[in-house]
Amino acid sequence: MNLFSDIRALVIDSLNAMVAEGALPDGLDFANVTVEPPRDPLHGDMATNAAMVLAKPAGQKPRDLAMAIVNRLIKSPKIDFGIADVSNASDDEIEAAISRSVAGPGFINLWLKKEVWQSLPPIILTSGAEYGKSDMGQGKRVNVEYVSANPTGPLHVGHTRGAVFGDALASLLDYAGYDVTREYYINDGGAQVDVLARSVYLRYLEAHGQEVAFVDGTYPGDYLIPVGEALKDKVGDAYVDQPEDVWLEEVRNYATDAMMTLIRTDLGSLGVEMDKFFSEKSLYGTGLIESAIKDLDDKGLIYRGTLEPPKGKTPEDWEPREQTLFRSTAHGDDVDRPIMKSDGSWTYFAPDIAYHFDKVQRGYDLLIDVFGADHGGYVKRMKAAVSALSDGKTPLDIKLTQLVKLYKNGEPFKMSKRAGTFVTLSDVVAEVGPDVTRFVMLTRKNDAPLDFDFDKVLEQSKDNPVFYVQYANARVHSVMRKATEAGVTVDDATLAGIDLTDMTHDSELAVARKLAEWPRLVEIAARTNEPHRVAFYLYELASDLHALYNKGNDVPELRFLQEGNIAASQAKIALARSVSVVISAGLGILGVTPVEEMR
Numbered sequence: 001m002n003l004f005s006d007i008r009a010l011v012i013d014s015l016n017a018m019v020a021e022g023a024l025p026d027g028l029d030f031a032n033v034t035v036e037p038p039r040d041p042l043h044g045d046m047a048t049n050a051a052m053v054l055a056k057p058a059g060q061k062p063r064d065l066a067m068a069i070v071n072r073l074i075k076s077p078k079i080d081f082g083i084a085d086v087s088n089a090s091d092d093e094i095e096a097a098i099s100r101s102v103a104g105p106g107f108i109n110l111w112l113k114k115e116v117w118q119s120l121p122p123i124i125l126t127s128g129a130e131y132g133k134s135d136m137g138q139g140k141r142v143n144v145e146y147v148s149a150n151p152t153g154p155l156h157v158g159h160t161r162g163a164v165f166g167d168a169l170a171s172l173l174d175y176a177g178y179d180v181t182r183e184y185y186i187n188d189g190g191a192q193v194d195v196l197a198r199s200v201y202l203r204y205l206e207a208h209g210q211e212v213a214f215v216d217g218t219y220p221g222d223y224l225i226p227v228g229e230a231l232k233d234k235v236g237d238a239y240v241d242q243p244e245d246v247w248l249e250e251v252r253n254y255a256t257d258a259m260m261t262l263i264r265t266d267l268g269s270l271g272v273e274m275d276k277f278f279s280e281k282s283l284y285g286t287g288l289i290e291s292a293i294k295d296l297d298d299k300g301l302i303y304r305g306t307l308e309p310p311k312g313k314t315p316e317d318w319e320p321r322e323q324t325l326f327r328s329t330a331h332g333d334d335v336d337r338p339i340m341k342s343d344g345s346w347t348y349f350a351p352d353i354a355y356h357f358d359k360v361q362r363g364y365d366l367l368i369d370v371f372g373a374d375h376g377g378y379v380k381r382m383k384a385a386v387s388a389l390s391d392g393k394t395p396l397d398i399k400l401t402q403l404v405k406l407y408k409n410g411e412p413f414k415m416s417k418r419a420g421t422f423v424t425l426s427d428v429v430a431e432v433g434p435d436v437t438r439f440v441m442l443t444r445k446n447d448a449p450l451d452f453d454f455d456k457v458l459e460q461s462k463d464n465p466v467f468y469v470q471y472a473n474a475r476v477h478s479v480m481r482k483a484t485e486a487g488v489t490v491d492d493a494t495l496a497g498i499d500l501t502d503m504t505h506d507s508e509l510a511v512a513r514k515l516a517e518w519p520r521l522v523e524i525a526a527r528t529n530e531p532h533r534v535a536f537y538l539y540e541l542a543s544d545l546h547a548l549y550n551k552g553n554d555v556p557e558l559r560f561l562q563e564g565n566i567a568a569s570q571a572k573i574a575l576a577r578s579v580s581v582v583i584s585a586g587l588g589i590l591g592v593t594p595v596e597e598m599r
Contacts, residue, residue, distance in 0.1 A: 014072035044109035062106025137178030146370035176526035189280035197252035203228025292357035331384035472542035
C-alpha cells in the first residue's frame with residue numbers, strides 16, 4: 001500500500017474526468033503530476049502540483065484549474081474538506097472548503113480523514129516486512145559493482161564506505177522490485193599485482209631468516225608476514241635466491257589468491273556477500289578485449305589520431321604523438337581516450353571497456369558502478385564507453401563515495417601497523433561492530449565527506465542516529481514485553497484487529513503520517529540510487545516515536561500501556577509495533593540487525 005500513490009490516483013481520475021467532459025484538452029501529459037508531503041505540516045497532509053504543471057499546456061490560469069480539481073476531489077471518502085456531509089452541504093460551505101485547499105497561485109493542499117490514518121497500522125501489521133516493498137523495478141536486471149579494490153592488501157576505510165553504500169543500494173533495489181546482481185571486479189591484471197608478488201617474496205625470504213628491505217613502491221604491511229610464511233611452507237626453499245622469472249608468476253597467483261581470501265573475510269565481517277567475482281586477468285589472452293574494441297571499431301569509433309595537449313600547464317616532456325583512440329566524445333565525453341600504448345599494449349582503459357562490454361552482453365537493464373572519490377575523472381569516459389557498446393540502450397550510473405575521516409578521543413585515528421599505511425575495514429569493525437559501521441557510513445549522502453568519530457558513534461544520545469533508531473525499536477519491544485507480563489496479548493495478528501478509532505491525538509497521527517511515507521520513500525530512494533535516504537527516514541520515524549512516548553509522561557492517555565484497559569493498551573501498542581515493523585525493514589535494507597533490547 002502506498003497512500004501517496006492512492007491519492008495521486010484520485011487526482012489523476014479527476015483530471016481524466018475533466019478531459020472527458022471537455023474541461024481539459026485531450027493529450028495532456030500527467031507524468032509530472034505529483035502528490036507529496038507539504039514542506040509545512042500546517043499546510044495539510046499532502047500536496048499536489050497538478051494545477052501548476054498543467055495550467056500552461058491546458059491554457060488555463062493555475063488557480064482556476066486548482067479550484068476545478070478540488071471541486072472534483074471534494075466527494076472523495078479519503079480526503080477531509082471539513083464538511084461532515086458533502087451531499088447536503090451548502091454552496092458557501094463547499095466554496096469555503098475549496099478555497100481552504102487552494103493556496104497561492106494554484107497549489108493544492110489536502111487533509112486526509114482520521115479514518116485513513118487509523119487504518120494504516122492494521123495494514124502494516126498484516127503486511128509485515130512486505131509493507132513498503134515496491135514492484136517499481138518490475139524485475140529489471142541490475143548489476144551493482146562495488147568495492148572492486150586492488151587485491152594487494154586488506155580493505156581500508158575508504159573501501160568500507162563503498163562496500164556499505166553498494167551493498168545497501170543493492171538491497172534497496174531488490175526491495176523495490178529489481179533483480180540485482182552484486183559484483184566485485186578483481187583488478188588482478190595490472191602492475192600492482194607484480195608489486196604484490198615482489199612484496200610477498202620479500203616476506204618469504206624473511207621467513208627463511210634473511211634480512212630484507214622494503215623499497216619504495218612495495219607493500220610493507222604486516223599482513224603479508226603470514227602469506228610469506230605460508231608460501232615457505234608450500235614450496236620450501238625452491239624460490240630462495242632465484243631470479244624473478246623463476247618465481248614471479250607463481251608467487252603472483254598465490255599472493256592474489258591469499259589477498260582475495262583476506263578481502264572476502266573482511267567483507268564477510270561487514271555482512272557483505274557478492275554474487276559474482278570477475279577477474280580482470282580473465283580478459284587478457286582470451287580475445288575479450290579485442291572483441292570489445294572491434295565492436296567499437298565496427299561502429300566507426302576507433303581511429304588513429306593525435307590528442308591536444310592537456311589543459312592548463314603543459315608538461316615539459318609532452319609531445320604530440322599518434323595514438324589509437326576511442327572516439328568517446330561522440331557519446332558525451334570531453335576528449336577522446338587512448339586505448340593502446342605506443343608499444344602495442346593496452347592502456348588501463350581498454351580492459352575496463354571490455355569488462356563493461358561483458359556486462360552489457362549479459363543483458364542487464366541497468367549498470368551501476370560505485371567508485372571512490374579519486375575516480376571522478378573516470379565517470380564520463382566510462383559512461384561514453386557503455387553508451388557506445390550498448391548503442392545507448394543500457395544506462396550506466398556511477399556513484400562516487402567521498403572520503404571518510406576517522407577520529408578517536410578528539411584526534412585523528414592512527415594508522416594500522418598491520419596494514420602499514422592505512423586504517424583497515426577490520427580496524428573499524430573491531431572498534432564499533434558491523435551494525436554501527438554500516439549505519440554511520442550511510443548517515444551522509446555518498447558524495448559528501450563523512451567524519452567517523454569512534455566515541456560519538458557509540459554514544460547513547462539523540463545525537464547518535466544509530467543508537468536513536470535502535471533505541472526506538474528496543475523501546476517498542478520493551479513495551480510489548482511489559483504488556484505480555486501484564487496479560488495483554490500483543491502478537492501482530494491480534495493487534496491488527498484492534499479498533500483504532502480513538503487514535504486521534506496529533507502526536508499519534510504524526511507517527512501514522514510518517515509511517516505512510518515509507519513506501520514512497522523506498523521508491524524515491526531506489527529511483528535516485530540513494531540509500532542514505534532510508535537512514536534519514538528511520539531517524540525521523542524514531543524521533544516521532546520517541547516524542548510520542550515522552551509526551552505520555554505529561555498526557556497519561558497517550559501512554560502505550562493503559563492500566564486496567566486492555567483494548568486501549570492494544571490500540572496504542574498497535575501503532576508502536578507498526579513503527580518497529582518499518583524500522584526493522586529499513587534496517588534490513590541498510591544491512592543492520594535490529595535490536596530488541598539495549599544493553
